Amino acid sequence: MSDGWRSAALHGAVLAILIAGFFVLPAYHEGALARSMVLAVFAMGFNLVFGYTGLLSLGHALFFAAGMYGLGLTMAHGGLAAAPALIVGVICGGAAAGLIGALALRTQGVAFMIVTLMFAQAGFLTALYFGEWTRGDEGFVIAQGAREIGGVALSDADARYLAALALFAVVFVGLAFIVRSGFGRALVAIRENEERATMLGYDVKRLKLQAMVLSGALSGLAGAAYALLFGYVGATFASVQYSILPLLWVLLGGAGTTIGPLIGTVLMFYLIDFTSGLTSAYLLFVGLALVLLTLFAPQGVAGLIRRRLAPWLP
Amino acid sequence: MDFGPHLVFALIEGSVAAAVLALTAVGLSLVFGVMRVVNVAHGEFFMVGAILAWWVATLVGGHPSLGFVAALLVAPVLAGAVAAAADWLVLKRVDYDPEATIVATIGMLYVIQQVALMTFGPDARPVEPPFNERIALPWFEFGENGLEFYYPWGFSTTSYKLFVIGAAAALLLALWALLARTKVGLVMRATQMDRDMALAFGVPVERVYMLVFGLGAGLAALAAVLITPIQQAHYLMGGDPLLLSFIVVIIGGLGSIGGTVVAALLIGLSDGVISIFFSPTLAKIIATVAVALVLVFRPQGLFGTRAA
Numbered sequence: 001m002s003d004g005w006r007s008a009a010l011h012g013a014v015l016a017i018l019i020a021g022f023f024v025l026p027a028y029h030e031g032a033l034a035r036s037m038v039l040a041v042f043a044m045g046f047n048l049v050f051g052y053t054g055l056l057s058l059g060h061a062l063f064f065a066a067g068m069y070g071l072g073l074t075m076a077h078g079g080l081a082a083a084p085a086l087i088v089g090v091i092c093g094g095a096a097a098g099l100i101g102a103l104a105l106r107t108q109g110v111a112f113m114i115v116t117l118m119f120a121q122a123g124f125l126t127a128l129y130f131g132e133w134t135r136g137d138e139g140f141v142i143a144q145g146a147r148e149i150g151g152v153a154l155s156d157a158d159a160r161y162l163a164a165l166a167l168f169a170v171v172f173v174g175l176a177f178i179v180r181s182g183f184g185r186a187l188v189a190i191r192e193n194e195e196r197a198t199m200l201g202y203d204v205k206r207l208k209l210q211a212m213v214l215s216g217a218l219s220g221l222a223g224a225a226y227a228l229l230f231g232y233v234g235a236t237f238a239s240v241q242y243s244i245l246p247l248l249w250v251l252l253g254g255a256g257t258t259i260g261p262l263i264g265t266v267l268m269f270y271l272i273d274f275t276s277g278l279t280s281a282y283l284l285f286v287g288l289a290l291v292l293l294t295l296f297a298p299q300g301v302a303g304l305i306r307r308r309l310a311p312w313l314p
Numbered sequence: 315m316d317f318g319p320h321l322v323f324a325l326i327e328g329s330v331a332a333a334v335l336a337l338t339a340v341g342l343s344l345v346f347g348v349m350r351v352v353n354v355a356h357g358e359f360f361m362v363g364a365i366l367a368w369w370v371a372t373l374v375g376g377h378p379s380l381g382f383v384a385a386l387l388v389a390p391v392l393a394g395a396v397a398a399a400a401d402w403l404v405l406k407r408v409d410y411d412p413e414a415t416i417v418a419t420i421g422m423l424y425v426i427q428q429v430a431l432m433t434f435g436p437d438a439r440p441v442e443p444p445f446n447e448r449i450a451l452p453w454f455e456f457g458e459n460g461l462e463f464y465y466p467w468g469f470s471t472t473s474y475k476l477f478v479i480g481a482a483a484a485l486l487l488a489l490w491a492l493l494a495r496t497k498v499g500l501v502m503r504a505t506q507m508d509r510d511m512a513l514a515f516g517v518p519v520e521r522v523y524m525l526v527f528g529l530g531a532g533l534a535a536l537a538a539v540l541i542t543p544i545q546q547a548h549y550l551m552g553g554d555p556l557l558l559s560f561i562v563v564i565i566g567g568l569g570s571i572g573g574t575v576v577a578a579l580l581i582g583l584s585d586g587v588i589s590i591f592f593s594p595t596l597a598k599i600i601a602t603v604a605v606a607l608v609l610v611f612r613p614q615g616l617f618g619t620r621a622a
Contacts, residue, residue: 056413103610110352110412111609114560118606121557125599244420251417281432287424294418295407 003312004180007258010314011176014259015169022161032273034161036265037168038226039249043261044175045218046246051256052179053211054191058243059100059116060219062123065238067093067220072233073133075142082149086224093220094213096123101212105205117243124238139234147228160229167225168262171218176258176314178214187211188256219246248286251293254302258314263301319453319469321587328586330475330544333482334537336578338555339562340489341533343574346563348506348526351410354419355400356534357556358426362393363535364441364547365434371441379444382543389539390532396426397531398524405527406520423552430549443474443543478540485536486575493571502526534559557598558585561605567614 021033042064049055070092074080080088104115128136147154154163178184186207189197198204227233236242245268246261253264271289276282297304306313342356366389371381400422408414450470452463493499504512505522513519534555538547545551558581566577581601588597 056416058416103606106610107613110416111613113413113416114352114564115606115609118560118602118609122599122602122606125595125602129593129595129599247417247420279432281428283424284428284432287421287426287428290421291404291418291425292421294414294421295404298414 003314006310006312007176007180007314010259011173014262015165015172018165018168022158022165027157030157030161032269033266034157034164034229035226036269037164037262038222038229039245039269040262040265041168041171041225042219042222043246043249043253043265044171044258045215045222047250047255047257047261048175048178048187048215048218049211050247050250051254051260052184052191053187053208055105055208055211056113056247057104057116057212057215058113058240058247059104059118059120059123060215060246061238061240061242062100062116062120063093063097063216063219064223064226064242065123065127065235066096066216067223067225068227068233068237069127069134069223070220071224072140072142072227075146076140076233077133082147082154082228086149086221086228089224089227090217090221093223094217096220097216098209098213101209101216105208105212117240120238120243121240124235124240127235127238134233134235137235139232139236142227142231142233144231147231154229155231164225164229167221171221172258172262179258179314183207183210191256244286244290248290248293250300251298252289252300254300254304254306257300257302257306260300260302267301316453316466319451319466320590322451322453323469324587324590325583326471326475327590328583330478331586332579332582333479334541335555335558335562335582336575337482337485337537337540338534339559339566339574339578340486340571341530341537342559343563343566343571344533345527345530347571348502349410349523351405351412351415352419353527353530354416354556355422355426356530356559357552357554358423358430359393359397359531359552360534360538360555361430361547361549361552362396362426362531363389363538364542364551365430365549366392366535367539367542368434368439368441368547377444378442382441382444382539385441385539385542386536390535393535394528394532398528401524401527406523410523427549427552434547434549436549438546438548440546441542443472445473445477446543447473449473449476474543478544481540482537485533489533490571498525557602561601564605565608 018033018037022030025033042060045063046057046060049057067089071085071089074088075082075085100116100119104112104119107115127134134140144155152159154160186197186202189200189202190204190207194204223237249264249268250261251264252267253262254260268289271285272282275285293300299307302313338356338360342353345351345353345356367385370385370388371378374381374384404418404422405415408418448470449472450465453466453469455462455464493502501512501517501522504515504517505519509519562577562581563574565581566573566575585597585601588600
């Protein structure tokens with residue numbers, strides 16, 4: 001079997017398992033998996049710049065929040081319908097990433113991390129500053145009646161799972177094609193050796209910016225979808241923690257793999273779910289996971305599988 | 315209060331903040347300068363210092379100054395030891411790779427913060443200042459009888475706040491003396507200039523790194539001990555000092571100690587003034603965007619000369 005077919009089979013199998021989950025999972029886990037799939041879209045967006053292009057951004061919460069507020073504010077204050085508001089969210093995420101990327105990509109390494117962190121912090125503070133509209137940390141709720149697309153009420157648990165699955169499937173398969181395309185391979189070339197990529201004639205700056213915008217748009221899509229499906233918009237989603245979490249998910253699942261973000265998101269959700277039953281200090285486990293991953297498994301779960309069992313893993 | 319006294323009041327409050335910030339930020343700057351790594355857990359060592367100060371002060375009892383002096387001696391040493399252990403256990407093993415270090419110290423941030431939550435609890439707790447006389451400040455006015463002095467209502471500071479400013483200045487001088495005038499300082503500066511050459515000359519670079527990481531954390535803890543009598547100890551208090559230290563270190567030029575002190579004064583004072591006259595949130599938005607732009611367009615910092 002060629003690598004292309006193996007990859008197609010793998011992606012098909014993952015989606016089949018998720019569809020099967022809809023029929024067999026009890027209500028609580030159905031909700032948990034729906035949430036994880038939306039957050040996995042965020043993680044996949046982050047993975048495009050971190051895992052494939054080799055840019056470590058510490059400011060992706062800003063793009064997630066841009067999508068979330070893009071949808072939330074236009075729906076709550078502008079009276080926009082859900083479908084166009086979702087598009088506004090995606091545009092907000094992509095535009096924010098384009099703007100920040102144009103500035104931050106002038107720097108490299110540690111400076112890039114700090115610049116993205118600072119812009120995201122400024123974005124978070126801005127959300128607090130305009131508390132009159134955003135209601136700050138407290139956040140606001142999107143009216144249940146407005147949360148529907150094409151007559152399907154997305155506040156219903158089953159519809160929510162299927163909507164999350166559809167969204168995840170489109171991004172999952174779409175990215176699988178993108179990372180195998182010339183564009184995706186050029187990004188990997190930049191990650192591996194930026195100077196050589198420049199020498200070979202790739203417009204490295206332009207490619208990096210395109211990766212940032214695509215990644216920001218996906219993060220914005222995830223943020224907007226999260227607000228739409230779960231009905232809540234709050235400044236917590238713009239805080240530093242939500243820039244760290246996608247990094248953790250991707251590191252845990254495996255950076256630079258298509259399947260890693262989903263593995264990381266689901267594993268981390270259940271780890272936190274399990275430990276928060278034991279102690280209120282569940283963030284302790286987030287911290288421990290980060291330290292242990294850096295020390296012992298920088299390639300993550302899918303990275304280990306790729307190295308030990310399946311070198312063809314996309 | 316009128317504008318004049320109000321401004322002077324803001325400047326005094328800002329000086330206290332600037333003094334504590336300078337100590338904290340110099341710790342971060344030292345670590346970056348010598349080790350070329352960014353310690354994201356720096357604010358948590360500040361928090362550990364504050365919590366240890368509360369713990370020691372409660373344990374010692376008696377007159378507040380006894381507990382305070384004990385805290386001043388014990389807290390930085392313990393916080394430094396924790397940091398040195400973290401350096402040995404984690405950072406050395408990732409070979410001080412800049413990006414891996416940031417991820418690992420983010421992990422440490424959560425671990426330290428959550429351990430503090432589990433042991434110290436979610437409440438904010440005060441430490442009593444060793445002395446705290448209120449000092450009313452005079453203001454002048456040109457009236458019908460020429461120059462007149464009077465004491466505007468609420469225009470005052472405390473002896474402890476003045477002590478904090480003096481103590482921070484003395485500690486910064488001591489640090490300068492350590493770096494510029496002692497053998498240990500010489501070894502640190504040699505490691506900063508050229509790690510490989512220092513190693514070739516028999517400098518135990520790994521031990522220097524451990525010492526510097528511990529010293530940086532100790533400085534943050536020391537700053538926290540000084541501030542706890544004014545601001546209570548709380549397990550989430552590390553966030554602001556971290557953000558402000560980042561801002562200061564970047565504006566001052568990464569790794570330049572002198573630039574860091576100047577930037578701390580600048581940021582502390584302007585933060586004090588902007589926060590009193592405008593919204594504190596707006597002050598922070600301006601500061602964070604300024605930092606990002608400085609890094610993009612002037613990576614050597616406003617006062618630095620070396621490239622980042």
